[in-house]
Amino acid sequence: MPARLAISAALIIALTALCATVFGQQHSPPPPPYQVIVHPRNAEVTVERKFLEDAFLKKITTWPNDDVIRPADLAPDSPVRRAFTRDVLNRSVEAVKGYWQQRIFSGRDVPPPEFQQDEDVVQFVLKHEGGVGYVSGTAKINGCKVLVVR
Amino acid sequence: MIATKNQAIAALALALCLVTSPAFAVDIGSEDSLASVELHGFVSQGFIFTKDNNYLAADTTHGSFQFSELGVNLTKNLTDRFRVGLQLFVQDLGPTGNYDVKADWFYLDYRLANWLGVRAGRVKIPFGLYNDSADIDSARVAVLLPQSVYPEENRNFLLAQTGGELYGYVRLGSVGALDYRAYGGTIFIDTTATSGSPYQVQNFNVPYLVGGRLVWEAPLEGLRFAGSLQALRLDATVLTSAMTTTGTTPIPLSANIQIPAVLAVASAEYVAGDLLLAAEYSRWYVGQDTSNAMVFPGSPTVISERAYGMLTYRASKWLQPGVYYSVMFPNVDDRSGRQNMQHDVSTTLRFDINPFWLVKAEAHYMMGTAGLDSTLNNGTPLSSLQQSWGVFLLKTTAYF
Numbered sequence: 001m002p003a004r005l006a007i008s009a010a011l012i013i014a015l016t017a018l019c020a021t022v023f024g025q026q027h028s029p030p031p032p033p034y035q036v037i038v039h040p041r042n043a044e045v046t047v048e049r050k051f052l053e054d055a056f057l058k059k060i061t062t063w064p065n066d067d068v069i070r071p072a073d074l075a076p077d078s079p080v081r082r083a084f085t086r087d088v089l090n091r092s093v094e095a096v097k098g099y100w101q102q103r104i105f106s107g108r109d110v111p112p113p114e115f116q117q118d119e120d121v122v123q124f125v126l127k128h129e130g131g132v133g134y135v136s137g138t139a140k141i142n143g144c145k146v147l148v149v150r
Numbered sequence: 151m152i153a154t155k156n157q158a159i160a161a162l163a164l165a166l167c168l169v170t171s172p173a174f175a176v177d178i179g180s181e182d183s184l185a186s187v188e189l190h191g192f193v194s195q196g197f198i199f200t201k202d203n204n205y206l207a208a209d210t211t212h213g214s215f216q217f218s219e220l221g222v223n224l225t226k227n228l229t230d231r232f233r234v235g236l237q238l239f240v241q242d243l244g245p246t247g248n249y250d251v252k253a254d255w256f257y258l259d260y261r262l263a264n265w266l267g268v269r270a271g272r273v274k275i276p277f278g279l280y281n282d283s284a285d286i287d288s289a290r291v292a293v294l295l296p297q298s299v300y301p302e303e304n305r306n307f308l309l310a311q312t313g314g315e316l317y318g319y320v321r322l323g324s325v326g327a328l329d330y331r332a333y334g335g336t337i338f339i340d341t342t343a344t345s346g347s348p349y350q351v352q353n354f355n356v357p358y359l360v361g362g363r364l365v366w367e368a369p370l371e372g373l374r375f376a377g378s379l380q381a382l383r384l385d386a387t388v389l390t391s392a393m394t395t396t397g398t399t400p401i402p403l404s405a406n407i408q409i410p411a412v413l414a415v416a417s418a419e420y421v422a423g424d425l426l427l428a429a430e431y432s433r434w435y436v437g438q439d440t441s442n443a444m445v446f447p448g449s450p451t452v453i454s455e456r457a458y459g460m461l462t463y464r465a466s467k468w469l470q471p472g473v474y475y476s477v478m479f480p481n482v483d484d485r486s487g488r489q490n491m492q493h494d495v496s497t498t499l500r501f502d503i504n505p506f507w508l509v510k511a512e513a514h515y516m517m518g519t520a521g522l523d524s525t526l527n528n529g530t531p532l533s534s535l536q537q538s539w540g541v542f543l544l545k546t547t548a549y550f
Contacts, residue, residue, distance in 0.1 A: 050321070059319045059329070061265040062229075068230035076505065090371055092424065094467060097505070101289040101549070106274045106282040107235050107255040110188050110225050130230075 031137030033083040037122065037144035041128045042067075046148040052088050055132060057099065058109050063130060071112040072124045072133035080118075084134045088149065187226045192549035194219040195289050199543075202536035204526040206302060207244030210541075216481045217545070218242045219285065221254060239285070242528065243302060254285070255310055265318040272312045276331045276363040278415040278430050279379045285308060291472035291500045294543065296458035297521055298478035298492065299415060299432050300302065307382075311335040311359050326369050332362035337382070349446070350402075352387040356398040361413075372421035377414075384409040388446050405442035411435065415456075424464035432456040435480075455479045460519040462498075470500040480520050489532035491518035507548050514541040 036052065038044065043065055054060040055069045062068055074081040076093050085093050100111040115121050118139035125131035125144050135141065196217030200210040207216040223237035239254035241247030257271035274282035283289045284300050294302070301308075313335015321327045336356045361380030368374060386409075389402040415432035433455055440448040455478070462472035475495040479485050498512040516539045519532040527535055 054319070054321070054327075059327075060321070061261050062264055062422065064261075072232075092464070093419070094464060094502075095421070095424070098289055100259040101286060102283040104190050104225075105221060105223065105237070105289065107223070107225075107234075107237060107257055108274075108282075110190075 033087075033137055034080050034134045035137055035139065035141065036088075036132065036134050036147045036149055037085075037125050037141050038132050038147055039125055040143050040145050041129055042132075042145055042147075044147060045145075046150050048150050049088055052132075052149060053090065056089060056112060057096075058103075058112075067130040070128040070131045072121050072122075072123060072131060073112045073114045074118075074134070075116050076112050080134065080136045088134075163343075164447035165443060175404075178385045186475060187224045188296050189222070189224055190550060191222040191272045192219070192286070192547055194545060194547040196293065196543060196545035198541065199541040201542075203522055203539045205539075205541055206524060206526075210244075210526075213539075214244070216242055216244050217543075218247075218249075219287070221285075228275075233261075235259070239517075241285070243482075246303075246305070263318075265320050267317045269315040269317065270313070272310050273315050273333065274310050275308060275333065275361070275380065276361075277308060277361070277380055277413065277430070279376060279417045279419055279428060284309060287510075287545060288508060288549045291462040291470045291510075292460070292474065292496065292498050293510050293545045294496070294514075296460065296476035296496075297494060298458055298476040299430050301521070303523065304451050306339045307337060307384075311337055312490050313359070324369060327367040329365040329367065330362065334358070334360040350389040350391075352404075354383075355385045357383055357385060374419050376417040376419075378417070380413045382411055384411070390445050403442070403445045405445035407441070407446050407448075408437075408438075408439040410437045426462045427460070429459045430457065452480070455482045468502045472498040472500070478520055487533060488517075488519045488535070488537040490520060492520040493517040494521070506550055507546070509546045510544070512541075512543040514543075516541065 033044070036047065045061065051060070056071045056073070058071070060069065074084075076097065082093055085091065085096055087094060091099075103109045104111070113124070115124065115133075118135035119132040121135050121141070122142050122144055125133045126142065132147075154314050194217075195215070197213060197215055198206060198210045198217050202211065204210045207214045214506060218241065220240040221237055223235060225233060225235040227233045234257065236256040237254040238251055240251050242247055242249050255272050255274055257273050258271050259267065259269045261267040276282050278299055280290065280295055281300060284295055285305070287293070311333060313333060315331060315333040317329075317331040319327065319329050336359055339354060339356075342456045348505060359380070359382040361378065361382075363378040365374055365376040385407070387404055389404045391402065412435040413432070414434075415430055417430045418429070419426070419428045421427075433453055435451050435453050437451040438447070438449040440446045456476075457478075458474050458476035460472065460474035462470055464470050474494075474496050476492075476496070478492040478494075480490060485488050493516065495515045496512060497509060501509045503509060518537065519535040520537075522535055523531055524530060524532060524535075
């Protein structure tokens with residue numbers, strides 16, 4: 001009988017510990033795959049996904065306040081860029097590259113500058129009032145404003 | 151002199167390829183420096199082999215390497231809204247190009263707002279979905295775009311015009327967006343007679359070329375529809391080798407001709423993930439007025455019909471297959487006979503070896519001879535050329 005009680009107590013403790021672990025993880029979710037950042041003086045707080053898509057494909061070139069949009073990309077092999085391109089531009093990095101091939105060689109436009117690291121994107125955005133970029137969810141953004149994508 | 155220029159361009163392109171780092175473009179100078187420019191380029195070499203009829207170049211039935219392209223472009227943002235650019239292009243495709251260096255496009259571009267920009271210079275003509283990128287091998291799967299709507303032999307007339315253009319992009323909320331372009335100008339064309347042509351062209355002039363394209367991006371992501379219209383007139387004096395005598399001096403027979411043309415195309419494209427579906431339907435209305443029917447025949451307006459459907463799929467990062475069916479009738483009132491039709495079933499495999507280098511293999515089964523050129527086939531009339539024939543193409547392109 002005491003042995004049964006001991007086993008039951010041990011199972012309850014183990015179950016409690018498991019639940020605490022699982023629910024504890026739910027309360028601190030993993031960081032998002034990317035953060036969309038703009039210059040701190042940018043008036044926007046949220047941005048529509050479609051607006052971002054048009055901005056990064058340079059179909060539109062100005063913010064609502066008429067500042068010129070200056071988008072910045074990460075390198076094509078960056079997993080952060082792959083996630084952003086899939087979610088926001090709704091296509092693969094390869095498809096975006098094909099889009100820019102058409103634009104470049106038909107004289108329509110050139111793609112946004114590409115940077116190897118999050119810090120370079122942050123610096124670019126801080127340098128240009130119309131700057132917009134994306135960095136990993138854990139990147140230090142040094143005062144850039146994070147936009148909520150709707 | 152041309153050879154020297156070509157060698158210089160080729161050397162420049164090769165040097166640029168060699169120094170290109172794994173980045174998308176070569177940026178010369180720091181971003182904010184006035185001397186900084188963004189530089190891109192491509193080099194292509196193709197091989198054409200045909201069964202039964204020569205196509206695009208002479209002697210393709212024995213295989214031809216007369217299928218080369220090279221382009222280098224520079225773009226500079228002078229301000230946030232003002233940009234200039236230039237692309238030099240060298241091509242050899244059968245009797246055309248011959249490695250002559252020419253400005254493919256150059257422009258000054260000022261973007262006033264999202265809904266209005268203005269561009270002046272020599273600019274690509276937005277006709278259908280792909281005309282303004284028709285010579286950009288890296289931007290598509292097929293080696294040859296559907297020739298019914300984007301014929302290589304009409305490249306000089308269709309690809310770029312010198313003049314001005316207005317353009318813009320307007321989002322329409324829940325009903326999608328509109329992308330529009332309107333242009334007007336002229337075309338400058340090298341009128342060197344094609345070998346075997348019975349005519350010599352003089353005083354070639356395009357008094358007007360106007361047109362526009364409206365693209366509606368539908369609310370369904372990846373779906374767009376477009377309508378394009380272009381009107382132009384070609385004026386020229388043509389001479390034949392047949393002579394007449396005035397007094398004792400023989401002079402060639404001549405005729406002043408005018409060729410008014412209206413070209414229209416309706417387009418639809420759907421991109422879903424790695425799948426692309428496109429279809430276009432086009433009609434060209436071309437007249438022919440002449441001052442001397444003995445030299446150059448006149449004709450009432452002839453309507454040609456052109457259409458295609460295309461499917462491509464990105465199977466992996468390095469492989470994209472594609473197929474299309476393309477059809478062309480030079481005269482909608484006479485669709486009988488091999489010379490009055492061109493059916494084309496094409497299949498392509500595109501291999502992306504790395505982000506800067508691709509290889510394509512393509513096969514066409516052709517029915518009809520309307521897309522052929524008699525002068526490339528020893529003057530044999532189209533009605534006497536082989537009705538069923540094939541084309542095989544290999545092409546490799548490096549780009550940055």
